[in-house]
Amino acid sequence: MNIFLLKTQPLSKEIKVLSSAIYYLCSLKLNFISTNRGEIDDKNDENLISRDPPDNKKFTDDESRYLTTQGPFQPKMSVYPQNLELKNKKHQCSFAAGWYGQYNYLKYSKIKDAAFCFCCRLFGQDPGDAREEETWTTKGIGSWSKMKGRGIQRTGKLATHFKSAAHKAAEERLQIFSNKKSNVDLMINADR
Structure with a gap:
């Protein structure tokens, strides 16, 4: 022994x-x-990850972190392009920057002259959940009529989308993702 x-x-x-x-x-x-983790150099990655909605495809976790820290792309322009067809019909013919204040996750694309939903674009694709509306994630809304209302006591496109089950589910996923305490790699470190 x-x-x-x-x-x-x-x-x-x-x-x-x-x-x-x-x-x-x-x-x-x-x-x-x-x-x-998730700290991206703004000078280098601003050129790699476009915040203008139509340029974006599927994102890595780090790209999603960068985009969530930057928030929705909400350019404030003195004049937005006008849809002449709608103007001739006396309808709302251009995007209105005032909508940003009412709908925090609304984003605008200068390239497509269209509106998108920030959280549905990033977190709208989850199996078994309410499906995101393609119009708000990839195509964009470019017909500005009926954005605020569709007649007496009928909600417009904006309110309809931002109250939808698909949007609420995507917004919840955005909140969870944004909460650093729920990130797995940080939870592992906390246990040490």
Whole structure:
């Protein structure tokens, strides 16, 4: 028994030293990941990730983090392009920046002259949930008539979308994603 203990003791000491070194290296790496995760250099990635809706496809977690920290693309222009067909019919013929204040997740594309929904664009595709409306995520709304109302006591396109089950589900996913405490990699670090 003495021989076994005499041979095992130095080995166990070596294992202890190696495991401490591994633990230390893992701690350093996890700390590096948690402090740098999702931090994107605005100067470099502004050109890589366009905030104008039609340019965006499927996003990585880091791209989604960048976009959620930036918020919806809401350019305020002195004059928005007019839809002449609607103007001739005496309808609302252009986008109105005032809609941003009423609908926080509304975003506007200068490229397409169309409106999109920020949270549905980022988080509207979840299996088994209410499906996002393609118009608000990929095509965009460019017909500005009936945006605020569709007649007496009938809600317009904006209110209808922003009260829809699909939008509410996407908005909830956005809130969960934005809450850093619920990110798995940060939860792992908190347990240490």
